[in-house]
Amino acid sequence: xxIDMIRAAAAxxxxxxxxxxxxxxxxxxxxxxxxxxxxxxxxxHTGSFKFRGAWNAISASDAPGFVAVSSGNHAQGVxxxxxxxxxxxxxxxxxxxxxxxxxxxxxxxxxxxxxxxxAQDRDALMNDLAAQRGLEKIPPFxxxxxxxxxxxVGLEVAQDFKDMRGDVYVCCGGGGLTSGVALALExxxxxxxxxxxxxxxxxxxxxxxxxxxxxxxxxxxxSICDAIVTPTPGELTLPILQRLCGPGLVVSDAMALxxxxxxxxxxxxxxxxxxxxxxxxxxxxxxxGDVLVVASGGNADPAMIARALAA
Amino acid sequence: xxIDMIRAAAAxxxxxxxxxxxxxxxxxxxxxxxxxxxxxxxxxHTGSFKFRGAWNAISASDAPGFVAVSSGNHAQGVxxxxxxxxxxxxxxxxxxxxxxxxxxxxxxxxxxxxxxxxAQDRDALMNDLAAQRGLEKIPPFxxxxxxxxxxxVGLEVAQDFKDMRGDVYVCCGGGGLTSGVALALExxxxxxxxxxxxxxxxxxxxxxxxxxxxxxxxxxxxSICDAIVTPTPGELTLPILQRLCGPGLVVSDAMALxxxxxxxxxxxxxxxxxxxxxxxxxxxxxxxGDVLVVASGGNADPAMIARALAA
Numbered sequence: 001x002x003i004d005m006i007r008a009a010a011a012x013x014x015x016x017x018x019x020x021x022x023x024x025x026x027x028x029x030x031x032x033x034x035x036x037x038x039x040x041x042x043x044x045h046t047g048s049f050k051f052r053g054a055w056n057a058i059s060a061s062d063a064p065g066f067v068a069v070s071s072g073n074h075a076q077g078v079x080x081x082x083x084x085x086x087x088x089x090x091x092x093x094x095x096x097x098x099x100x101x102x103x104x105x106x107x108x109x110x111x112x113x114x115x116x117x118x119a120q121d122r123d124a125l126m127n128d129l130a131a132q133r134g135l136e137k138i139p140p141f142x143x144x145x146x147x148x149x150x151x152x153v154g155l156e157v158a159q160d161f162k163d164m165r166g167d168v169y170v171c172c173g174g175g176g177l178t179s180g181v182a183l184a185l186e187x188x189x190x191x192x193x194x195x196x197x198x199x200x201x202x203x204x205x206x207x208x209x210x211x212x213x214x215x216x217x218x219x220x221x222x223s224i225c226d227a228i229v230t231p232t233p234g235e236l237t238l239p240i241l242q243r244l245c246g247p248g249l250v251v252s253d254a255m256a257l258x259x260x261x262x263x264x265x266x267x268x269x270x271x272x273x274x275x276x277x278x279x280x281x282x283x284x285x286x287x288x289g290d291v292l293v294v295a296s297g298g299n300a301d302p303a304m305i306a307r308a309l310a311a
Numbered sequence: 312x313x314i315d316m317i318r319a320a321a322a323x324x325x326x327x328x329x330x331x332x333x334x335x336x337x338x339x340x341x342x343x344x345x346x347x348x349x350x351x352x353x354x355x356h357t358g359s360f361k362f363r364g365a366w367n368a369i370s371a372s373d374a375p376g377f378v379a380v381s382s383g384n385h386a387q388g389v390x391x392x393x394x395x396x397x398x399x400x401x402x403x404x405x406x407x408x409x410x411x412x413x414x415x416x417x418x419x420x421x422x423x424x425x426x427x428x429x430a431q432d433r434d435a436l437m438n439d440l441a442a443q444r445g446l447e448k449i450p451p452f453x454x455x456x457x458x459x460x461x462x463x464v465g466l467e468v469a470q471d472f473k474d475m476r477g478d479v480y481v482c483c484g485g486g487g488l489t490s491g492v493a494l495a496l497e498x499x500x501x502x503x504x505x506x507x508x509x510x511x512x513x514x515x516x517x518x519x520x521x522x523x524x525x526x527x528x529x530x531x532x533x534s535i536c537d538a539i540v541t542p543t544p545g546e547l548t549l550p551i552l553q554r555l556c557g558p559g560l561v562v563s564d565a566m567a568l569x570x571x572x573x574x575x576x577x578x579x580x581x582x583x584x585x586x587x588x589x590x591x592x593x594x595x596x597x598x599x600g601d602v603l604v605v606a607s608g609g610n611a612d613p614a615m616i617a618r619a620l621a622a
Contacts, residue, residue: 018332018334019332020332021329021330021331021332021354023329023354026391026418026419027418030418040354042579043332043334043351043578043579043580047579080337107337107338107341108337261613264581264613264616265581265612265613267354268353268354268358268580268581268582268609268610269354269579269580269581270575270576270579270580270581271579298579299579301576302572302575302576302620305575305616305620306617306620309613309616309617
């Protein structure tokens with residue numbers, strides 16, 4: 001993946017994805033002890049940056065339909081991007097996924113195929129569906145066109161903060177967004193450096209960066225930041241992160257909830273816990289100089305918003 | 312007030328106010344039975360459009376300081392705009408105003424002067440302060456520079472939806488925002504027509520428009536939409552509304568709360584009840600054709616957000 005692929009993605013996304021605003025508040029600056037700028041990607045179509053990578057992958061292909069495994073933001077991004085381009089989307093979800101996520105994915109126009117976590121192999125199911133129905137697979141992060149699409153977030157940041165020096169904190173799961181942003185900054189705003197931010201206990205990227213070898217999470221559930229919990233960094237993304245990113249940062253669930261509350265009160269945006277970890281790092285971890293934050297998603301259900309308000 | 316004054320305001324606000332994004336969701340379109348576009352002015356500095364009028368009035372003056380009466384969004388808009396321009400702001404607030412509003416106004420750099428609602432006349436107090444300290448008064452809506460500043464919202468809408476025909480629903484108190492938007496649309500997007508939206512029981516503008524004479528509200532408290540409750544339309548604003556707006560629309564508090572909840576879930580923005588009435592009208596009142604909504608403010612406290620989530 002290189003900057004030309006990200007620029008090509010930006011051209012494809014032009015007029016289709018939203019150019020999300022950068023928000024700030026003197027109240028947040030005071031808490032952080034530094035100026036904090038928040039790229040509100042929760043305001044993207046479907047409520048997360050995932051729409052960008054999906055749109056780019058679909059635009060670059062002439063396949064009539066696409067298949068993805070996801071119960072969350074990637075599902076919705078693929079579903080809407082496919083519908084907007086008149087293509088078919090098939091989303092494979094566990095049959096015990098929350099009904100609201102299944103309903104939302106269907107409402108964006110996708111066909112949802114449910115599978116039994118205990119009895120079925122979801123990757124085999126995806127391969128079968130792809131082969132039988134001529135669908136193209138769109139992985140959630142480890143794919144050049146997906147990384148390039150997410151990288152357009154970094155290109156917009158670079159345009160807005162071209163001459164700034166400092167860190168860009170990015171909520172990080174498999175590393176698709178973080179690696180794309182890092183590549184865009186390298187080319188278009190070399191004074192800025194991406195820093196992955198993860199939830200405590202699910203810091204495979206931070207540990208992989210510090211050890212120099214791919215690390216895995218010991219568990220995959222139990223975090224409220226479910227949107228950014230993945231087993232291990234991608235094969236494409238990790239080398240990019242190693243080459244370009246500063247050390248990973250880690251925040252607690254409690255910090256993510258407090259960041260959600262402050263985003264509601266001071267920025268008037270809804271973040272989901274996984275989309276709030278970068279803001280939490282800017283507000284509650286030590287650090288110097290102006291900082292940019294990519295607030296990656298806002299698909300929090302009412303119960304989680306209520307929980308943040310009480311935090 | 313005319314379009315040239317609004318264009319001059321836009322030039323003054325350029326690079327200082329945020330150009331707020333227009334959001335939408337297929338879920339909202341389905342509820343409304345029409346396409347709904349939401350100008351998210353809750354993402355403006357200080358959380359409401361009020362920053363625009365304040366910035367414009369302050370920029371156009373060379374006074375060293377300004378005085379305003381407000382316990383809400385106007386107070387914060389004047390405070391921050393003054394501080395950003397290195398001027399002084401004195402805000403007169405009732406001594407029983409919620410502490411958080413007093414604290415926020417002070418945090419934006421203003422001097423807060425408290426008065427006793429029962430024993431003191433706030434307008435006399437403002438006039439005394441203005442005379443003694445050489446401060447210029449900034450009224451909340453009935454002032455040409457304030458109306459022109461708020462009108463820049465309409466200019467941005469006109470640029471984004473130049474060729475559209477239909478209604479622009481605007482949350483309406485004294486009519487500063489609605490009249491400014493109406494003037495901008497008349498000149499720059501004549502296919503669009505402003506429609507004031509008010510809370511049930513506080514529909515002085517709707518009744519003034521339908522009767523042709525200035526009407527008053529019988530009470531001034533008891534609505535959760537406190538940000539847009541005013542005694543009667545302005546002397547400057549009402550003639551503009553009469554000349555340019557379609558009939559006023561009225562929604563219940565329950566509708567405003569449901570619109571708040573849908574804005575949280577589907578647009579990932581926080582609206583206050585008074586800033587949600589225009590969206591409520593688009594979603595829950597009968598109407599035809601694509602509709603634009605100005606979501607005017609997002610300064611809801613956590614208890615009100617929690618109430619909306621339970622609606």
